[in-house]
Amino acid sequence: MRSFIRLTDFNISDLLEIFEIAENIDKYPNFLKDKTVVMFFPSNSIRTRVSFEKGIYLLGGQSILFDPATLDKKEDIKDVFGYLQNWADAVVIRHKDINLLDKISTVTDIPVINALTDENHPCEMMSDLYSISKLRSSYLEDEYLFVGAAGNIGKAWKEASEAFGFSLSQCSPSEYAIPDVKHGTNLSKLISGKDIICTDSIPQEILNDFKSYQITKDIMTQANDGAILNPCPPFYRGEEVSENVIDSDFFVGYAFKNNLLRIQQAILIYCLSH
Template sequence: MKHLIDITEWTKEELETVFSWTLTMKKHPDPGFKPLAGRSVALYFEKPSLRTRVSFDIGIQELGGNTTIVEQFMAGIGTRESVHDVANTLNGFVDAMVCRLFNHQTLHELRQWSDMSIVNALTDFSHPCQIMADVVTLKEIGLWNDGHFTLTWVGDPNNVLQSWLEMALFYPIKVIVSSPDIPTAFQSWFDDPRMKDRLTWIQNPKQAISLADVVYLDTWISMGQEDEAEARLAKYAAYQVNEEMTGYMQDHAVILHCLPAKRGQEVDDFTMNKFKPVIFRESENRLHVQKTILGYLLEPVRMAWFCSQFPQESTSPLVKA
């Protein structure tokens, strides 16, 4: 049984398989291919969601699976019922559980107490599905270069940055963090010998952006941080990526944003509109990569068979048709 809780629990070969299959299935859509027929997936949400909820729901249905939405007010995981009891209950109903949670540890507990595949659809700690969609996007637009590129993170270091750093353990990605300071939670990454000469902090955002192939943005006020809004807006005011700031970017560089964007805070209208094609391609790719993730976890042989029909485009060193 496989799960997607942290990118670091996977291998590079597994990641490459998902990326390859995602590109193949996106290029060759087949409404008759239903590898998840007879499979059911629970989508569990403690947090509000647009892209995650719709992309997983639609994607699983496109692959022939059944979905059911479970929200915190309904089940009350850890409050109304223990994690143990929720896990054992859903274990009798579904094959996988996709979770958008606050507490990352809950994912590990769900895995401990059930036989379901557990998929991390965002926690306060990490967001692996987003970064896997980002990689697919960079492959499509020609900036991936086998991981040989520089990504500049501008603003508040958070769960999305955490997953980018995890991805950088498998590829030669150089990461620049541009923020007023280095949060304590990320200091261990700067001390990690595996990231030597590949992770740097540059306080000046204009300098940091000028070195980037990819500039990455996210909101300064994540879900659950609303009480800190005033202080955060003041802290990161100089880090808004706007029309003036984009003038420091290299000509080939792009901006990615995991959305939702708070226009007028971390980004302005000009920048969002200029990079709209890549940002909303990035958003759409959540659908495509998550279909592959569920297919890989639940029906890898069927997925391998389908993608093997396009051998010049799709390879997997792990799963044979």
Template sequence: MRHFLHLLDLTGEQISELLTEAIRFKAARARRALPKPLADRVIALVFEKPSLRTRVSFESAILQLGGSSLYLAGADVGLGWRESNADIARTLNQFVDAVVLRVFKQSTLDELARWSSIPIVNGLSDLEHPCQALADVMTIVELFGTVAGKTVTFVGDGNNVSRSLAVAVGKLGGTFILSAPAGYGFDAEFTQWYATNIGNPLSEISDPTAAVAHADVIYTDVWTSMGQEAEREKRLKDFTGYQVNESLLAKAPSHTKVLHCLPAHRDEEITDGVMESPASVVFQQAGNRMYAQMAVLAKLVS
């Protein structure tokens, strides 16, 4: 691993190794015995989009592993418009040991990585959210001991979160089902890649009730993500019937757990009752972002 841009680039074994490290870091923190693999390292956080979990989890992870971080708002850096991404990458290389980016376009990350001699980490893009997916499968391992043989049903949009999660689940031997309205599923290029590289077809079941019938995990995300505000009313209408509510949860097996990457729009894509139910593990999941990112940074930087 030189960069952490796409889960598509990693093998199932590499993902498993990162999960093992993440779980080890979590246990070490509980004992107040975290190692310091980032001692004397400086990590830049360049964010074009605002964040709660991504920023705090990265800053805390870096500090607790002995490093320090610099937060740079996207407008201050001007990725691709104030100066070229090639120049920005080679300038940052002189000052810091790695760069975490939360950007609008995956192409921005890929271009910076081409010019960078230090690790580039994808903190979120329009196409992928690999750090979130790593935390998600870590949570599944904590709940069930393994991802292999488990069924994860994503009720919602075929977006960056569901795309990365589908890859992580598939590479670890699980079954991924997307339940989305017409026009909101995965694109043909991605489904073809998945079938070729994961080795089994990507399941899409439009009826949420049928999709959760054998689910070990039900996952959802907001219907209107940052940058899609103009589409809000249309999306609310199109996703009618796709809410993760008590009625849908009752159609799943009794052991099913509910995940959400947050922030949640309560009583839109998920009801308050499900969020606060015993089936919900969304805050354990949120906490695991920090440990998953500890594992990524330790692997790349130390």
């Protein structure tokens, strides 16, 4: 069994195998029958939690939910999971500290699946790339642009580009550059020649620094023909994206995230099968 903590822990054939499982998810009825997946999610998680919980249910499994704060206690994490693995077949964890997930994966025999840390968001990246592959057969040859700060989503796109081998650039003020990613500060210049435009919400304390980096419908017309806008939810109209671009055909749409369910099912199947 394998854990799923970083995309770069896998080669591209592994990741494409997960896509193949997702594509054929109907071949795995009751895969989780008599299995229990313990999930650690905060109360404000919506999309990732709902899609994991429903995906586990549809595969015939049981999910048990805890707050991630349960993991931040005096008891040694080795002892917590020494007992927990008696009853859990896998764990799905949303926690700010990726090092905690690494430690858990070394002290337990069950898969540890990363549902978001301060460093990355591998399930989200897998879902996004799977959905993009349905829209664009050239998705691994396309030019990707991330507009935003060096937070977990920006770092997640960097990790995805390294794992899948596609070209990624970032546009932001220079002090928010992601290390080792092609970077520029001029949005009108940098969006030229790009196919996939990705954004992340901007923390309120630095929002003013990004006032000239909002993705608008006019800005999107400067990208390649057929370019698409993939904002990471929650997005905020009038901040990182304009009202008119979200209401335009550039926006990938809400159904784009529907594949979170089958991709997260596929990740569970892959991890429990290898």
